[in-house]
Amino acid sequence: MPELPEVETVRKGLISLVKGKTIAKVDVYWPRIIEFPEIEIFQQQLIGETIETVDRRGKYLIFHFTHYEMVSHLRMEGKYEYFDQPRPLDKHSHVRFIFTDGTELIYHDVRKFGRMALLKKGMAKEYKGLLQLGPEPIDEDFDLLNFKQQLKKSSTMIKPLLLNQKIVAGLGNIYVDEVLWLAKIHPEQPADTLSAQTVRRLRVAIIEVIAKAKEAGGTTIRTYLNALGEAGHFQQELHVYGQTGIPCSRCGTPIIKIKVAQRGTHLCPHCQKLKKV
DNA sequence: AATACTACCTGCGTGC
DNA sequence: TGCACGCAGGTAGTAT
Numbered sequence: 001m002p003e004l005p006e007v008e009t010v011r012k013g014l015i016s017l018v019k020g021k022t023i024a025k026v027d028v029y030w031p032r033i034i035e036f037p038e039i040e041i042f043q044q045q046l047i048g049e050t051i052e053t054v055d056r057r058g059k060y061l062i063f064h065f066t067h068y069e070m071v072s073h074l075r076m077e078g079k080y081e082y083f084d085q086p087r088p089l090d091k092h093s094h095v096r097f098i099f100t101d102g103t104e105l106i107y108h109d110v111r112k113f114g115r116m117a118l119l120k121k122g123m124a125k126e127y128k129g130l131l132q133l134g135p136e137p138i139d140e141d142f143d144l145l146n147f148k149q150q151l152k153k154s155s156t157m158i159k160p161l162l163l164n165q166k167i168v169a170g171l172g173n174i175y176v177d178e179v180l181w182l183a184k185i186h187p188e189q190p191a192d193t194l195s196a197q198t199v200r201r202l203r204v205a206i207i208e209v210i211a212k213a214k215e216a217g218g219t220t221i222r223t224y225l226n227a228l229g230e231a232g233h234f235q236q237e238l239h240v241y242g243q244t245g246i247p248c249s250r251c252g253t254p255i256i257k258i259k260v261a262q263r264g265t266h267l268c269p270h271c272q273k274l275k276k277v
Numbered sequence: 278a279a280t281a282c283t284a285c286c287t288g289c290g291t292g293c
Numbered sequence: 294t295g296c297a298c299g300c301a302g303g304t305a306g307t308a309t
Binding site for chain 3: 128
Binding site for chain 1: 279280281282283285286287288
């Protein structure tokens with residue numbers, strides 16, 4: 001499900017529901033979800049561990065336990081669900097954390113793309129996926145000069161470049177489309193052809209869209225009872241994503257959908273013109 | 278080194 | 294109804 005705002009909403013849900021709980025047992029039903037260590041070690045090491053807090057970096061969740069840290073990525077459809085008492089598992093429940101008080105946290109993932117990795121305390125920051133992440137899309141971390149330089153170095157289309165997490169962390173298919181609409185940039189515009197002024201506008205758009213979506217609790221596309229982070233309402237503020245055929249809120253031209261780097265891409269053909277350089 | 282394509286999975290809607 | 298196909302909020306591995 002998640003891009004940065006949704007993962008942040010899940011993080012808050014986890015803090016409010018499972019912070020301070022101690023693990024009694026871990027069940028794993030789809031082994032590939034656990035990247036490392038081996039399943040038995042993963043299960044063994046977590047027994048008796050207490051959840052001290054849950055952090056986020058980009059789209060990754062970082063669970064801080066007493067002696068370990070767990071990096072968790074939800075990829076396309078991963079969800080955490082919390083239950084007060086044991087209940088029958090459905091076919092898409094792949095990992096179950098049972099706490100000493102009888103409550104449980106279930107990792108649910110229809111497409112099984114999500115991953116978890118357990119590392120020793122203090123070692124999560126060495127996890128490969130976290131090492132290659134760009135800055136958080138907030139004013140304090142996201143440096144304009146550096147952003148400009150990175151874009152100048154690449155002739156790749158701006159959309160796939162923003163999706164790769166290395167220049168800035170946390171954007172996915174929904175928010176990239178929204179950001180490019182707000183900044184009036186065509187998704188296929190080569191990064192190194194953006195003017196200094198456009199890059200400045202793009203940076204502000206990224207910060208603004210992510211901040212607003214975080215405030216709204218993310219975008220909810222499918223509703224799932226009990227799933228943490230499914231209460232968002234940013235879908236009411238989308239201008240292009242999923243709005244094919246609907247008039248652009250700025251100019252009235254119908255929003256179109258095209259394919260860019262194999263991803264469905266929404267844009268206003270009037271506001272977002274490809275600029276020849 | 279940077280870039281593009283594919284694999285990883287399941288379910289749903291569409292068109293024949 | 295059945296079936297093939299394309300599509301879905303993402304990333305890692307592989308080939309060029």
